[in-house]
Every structure is written in C-alpha cells, then in structure tokens.
Amino acid sequence: xxxxxxxxxxxxxxxxxxxxxxxxxxxxxxxxxxxxxxxxxxxxxxxxxxxxxxxxxxxxxxxxxxxxxxxxxxxxxxxxxxxxxxxxxxxxxxxxxxxxxxxxxxxxxxxxxxxxxxxxxxxxxxxxxxxxxxxxxxxxxxxxxxxxxxxxxxxxxxxxxxxxxxxxxxxxxxxxxxxxxxxxxxxxxxxxxxxxxxxxxxxxxxxxxxxxxxxxxxxxxxxxxxxxxxxxxxxxxxxxxxxxxxxxxxxxxxxxxxxxxxxxxxxxxxxxxxxxxxxxxxxxxxxxxxxxxxxxxxxxxxxxxxxxxxxxxxxxxxxxxxxxxxxxxxxxxxxxxxxxxxxxxxxxxxxxxxxxxxxxxxxxxxxxxxxxxxxxxxxxxxxxxxxxxxxxxxxxxxxxxxxxxxxxxxxxxxxxxxxxxxxxx
Numbered sequence: 001x002x003x004x005x006x007x008x009x010x011x012x013x014x015x016x017x018x019x020x021x022x023x024x025x026x027x028x029x030x031x032x033x034x035x036x037x038x039x040x041x042x043x044x045x046x047x048x049x050x051x052x053x054x055x056x057x058x059x060x061x062x063x064x065x066x067x068x069x070x071x072x073x074x075x076x077x078x079x080x081x082x083x084x085x086x087x088x089x090x091x092x093x094x095x096x097x098x099x100x101x102x103x104x105x106x107x108x109x110x111x112x113x114x115x116x117x118x119x120x121x122x123x124x125x126x127x128x129x130x131x132x133x134x135x136x137x138x139x140x141x142x143x144x145x146x147x148x149x150x151x152x153x154x155x156x157x158x159x160x161x162x163x164x165x166x167x168x169x170x171x172x173x174x175x176x177x178x179x180x181x182x183x184x185x186x187x188x189x190x191x192x193x194x195x196x197x198x199x200x201x202x203x204x205x206x207x208x209x210x211x212x213x214x215x216x217x218x219x220x221x222x223x224x225x226x227x228x229x230x231x232x233x234x235x236x237x238x239x240x241x242x243x244x245x246x247x248x249x250x251x252x253x254x255x256x257x258x259x260x261x262x263x264x265x266x267x268x269x270x271x272x273x274x275x276x277x278x279x280x281x282x283x284x285x286x287x288x289x290x291x292x293x294x295x296x297x298x299x300x301x302x303x304x305x306x307x308x309x310x311x312x313x314x315x316x317x318x319x320x321x322x323x324x325x326x327x328x329x330x331x332x333x334x335x336x337x338x339x340x341x342x343x344x345x346x347x348x349x350x351x352x353x354x355x356x357x358x359x360x361x362x363x364x365x366x367x368x369x370x371x372x373x374x375x376x377x378x379x380x381x382x383x384x385x386x387x388x389x390x391x392x393x394x395x396x397x398x399x400x401x402x403x404x405x406x407x408x409x410x411x412x413x414x415x416x417x418x419x420x421x422x423x424x425x
Contacts, residue, residue, distance in 0.1 A: 098167025103330025110141025
C-alpha cells in the first residue's frame with residue numbers, strides 16, 4: 001500500500017486497485033432477512049478488453065461520505081488522483097464496510113479473570129453470582145473508580161476494537177446500578193463519543209441487575225421516577241435497555257432489549273410487541289418469539305462469544321433466519337466475555353451458530369446497523385453513506401472470518417473518510 005497526502009484538495013480519499021469492494025448491499029436495502037442474508041454484493045477486479053487486470057476504486061468526498069464506487073478506469077476519468085488529499089493503493093487488498101458491534105458493555109473497572117478459572121472448574125454463572133461475583137463484583141469496583149480512570153480504560157478498549165475492524169459499537173452503561181453512578185458511566189461514554197475516533201451508540205442499561213438490598217419492584221420504580229428524567233435532562237442516552245421501553249419512548253429513547261439468555265420468560269414476545277429495535281441474546285427464544293420478532297421487524301442481536309464462554313445452548317439461529325428474523329452480531333464485550341474482536345465473533349457465529357460466511361458479514365454490518373437505527377448511513381459501501389471502511393490484505397473478503405483472530409489481515413481502518421489505523425504507522 002502506498003499513500004500520498006496534501007491538505008487543499010476537493011476530495012478526502014481515493015482507494016484504488018482493490019481486488020474486491022464488498023458493498024454488502026448495493027440497492028439501498030436497510031435490512032436483510034431470510035435467504036437474503038446469504039447474498040452479499042461484491043465488485044470483483046476484472047480483466048479489461050486488453051487483458052490487463054483492472055481493480056476497484058472507492059471515492060470519499062470532503063465530508064467523509066462515499067461519493068463513488070466503481071472500476072479504476074471509470075473512476076480515474078471522473079476523479080483525477082491530484083484532487084485527493086490521500087490516495088491509497090489497495091493492490092492485493094479487499095475493501096469492506098467497517099464492522100458494527102451491536103452489543104457491548106465496555107466501561108467498567110475490575111477484571112474477573114478469577115471467575116474465568118471458576119467457570120473452567122465447572123462453576124455456573126449463577127454459582128458465581130451467588131458467591132458475590134458476577135455483575136456485583138464489577139459494580140463495586142466500578143463505583144469505586146473515578147471518571148478519569150474509567151475513561152482511560154475505556155479509551156484503550158475502544159482503540160483495540162478499532163484495530164480489530166470495529167468502526168461503530170453499541171455501548172452500554174449498567175455497572176453503576178444507582179443514579180449517580182449510571183450518570184457517571186454515561187458521562188464517560190459521551191466523552192469517548194466526542195474524543196475517540198470510533199463511532200458509539202450509547203445505551204442506558206440501569207436495569208442490568210437488581211441492586212443489592214432492593215426488590216425488582218422498588219428498583220423499577222426508582223428507574224422510572226428518578227433515573228430516566230435525570231438521564232434525559234443531563235445526558236440524553238440514545239437508547240434504553242431493559243423493561244422500561246414504553247416509558248423510555250416518552251423520553252425519546254429507542255428500544256434495545258435483552259431477553260431469553262438463561263431461561264425462557266417471554267421477553268422476545270414482549271420486546272417485539274413494544275417495538276424494540278434490537279433484541280439481544282435469545283438463547284432460549286420460543287417459536288412464538290421468532291414469529292413475533294419477524295412480524296415486528298425487530299433485529300436479533302446474537303452474541304456467540306457469550307454462548308461459547310458460558311457454555312450455553314446456542315440460540316436457534318437457523319430457525320430465526322428461516323423464520324424471517326434479521327440477525328445481527330455483537331461481541332457482548334464485558335468482564336465476563338472479554339472479546340474485542342468482531343472477526344472472532346463472526347468466526348464463532350459461523351462455527352457454533354451454523355451461519356454461512358455471507359450471513360456473518362451481513363450480521364456484522366448492515367443488520368447490526370439496523371439494530372442501532374443506523375442503516376440509512378452505515379453498514380454498506382454505497383454512495384451517500386458514511387465512509388467507514390476496512391482494507392484487508394487477503395485473496396478474498398472471506399478470510400476476515402476464516403482466519404481466526406488474525407488481526408494482522410487488517411491493513412487500514414477508515415472512519416468517516418479518515419484513516420484512523422494503518423499497519424504502517
């Protein structure tokens with residue numbers, strides 16, 4: 001890869017000579033479900049009439065938006081290289097949309113490596129929870145940490161996500177469990193949204209667990225009466241996770257729901273009925289839940305890392321897809337599932353959830369964008385969308401999932417038309 005830079009140019013970035021540009025969708029689709037998840041739009045390099053190999057180009061305008069996608073000769077005629085601030089020779093590389101992580105808990109203090117050892121010895125999640133571990137262990141350490149300490153660790157984690165190809169992530173609070181500490185976590189997340197190059201979709205998750213010394217009813221009343229008005233007035237979290245979707249709508253929050261992780265409670269049905277945009281986990285979803293989610297258009301945000309680490313029964317992904325549910329993926333990054341790499345998540349989804357390679361890419365791009373109400377601007381390489389891009393050095397895009405955990409494949413990460421990571425720097 002070679003690059004040149006200049007400041008006063010009408011276009012931000014030209015990527016040329018790529019082996020493939022993987023658009024994912026090329027027709028403006030905002031969501032793929034059913035058999036459509038098995039097809040991705042790809043522009044492949046080709047031999048021209050003279051027998052010379054011609055690559056594929058992407059043009060990014062001065063606003064960081066995709067202005068054109070096409071074969072090199074056509075693009076070079078319309079957009080001379082001299083008009084670009086930066087030019088990247090992508091010979092031998094494939095260009096993909098930036099990956100979107102649909103479910104994370106990235107702001108907390110206190111690791112739980114000791115619990116990993118307990119799980120390996122046979123302890124269940126609830127065994128650890130009853131012993132004072134799990135969420136409550138993290139809550140205690142997070143409450144004791146300062147905002148600056150939390151921000152520093154969050155920034156490190158987000159930078160690692162970026163290097164692993166994630167350009168946008170849904171990020172939750174939830175390790176405060178009282179109003180002041182939830183506000184603290186949301187302030188940290190909003191600071192990161194302003195200062196870090198990765199895109200963030202922030203979710204208030206104050207109902208992550210029932211606080212110690214409270215009943216679920218008392219905690220629910222406190223969240224509705226105290227938390228939501230203060231959060232809307234002071235922080236404005238973009239979405240709401242938990243059992244308060246209808247109340248959250250009154251404060252302008254979108255629905256982001258967790259259901260059926262450890263047992264069946266009818267949460268998928270309830271989430272679909274109240275219009276949740278995304279519903280996560282779903283290991284124990286019922287056939288009726290699948291039907292209702294498909295009818296409502298709620299996106300299933302599945303978390304193979306968690307199912308793998310906790311040795312849970314995998315969600316019925318094939319039944320969801322055949323039933324018309326749009327499937328997205330998330331890492332569920334948290335101290336109980338320490339994975340910052342969406343390519344690893346995609347690999348696990350392929351192997352443990354029996355998803356095809358195209359399905360994993362769709363789930364980590366356009367469908368994950370849809371779960372966050374971002375599919376109009378993110379999740380595919382189409383004219384008019386935000387230029388969030390990955391350049392990988394590989395014969396084809398499938399290697400991103402195929403080569404388990406090989407982050408060295410990722411040569412360049414582009415966020416909003418600017419190079420934010422390069423293997424050469």
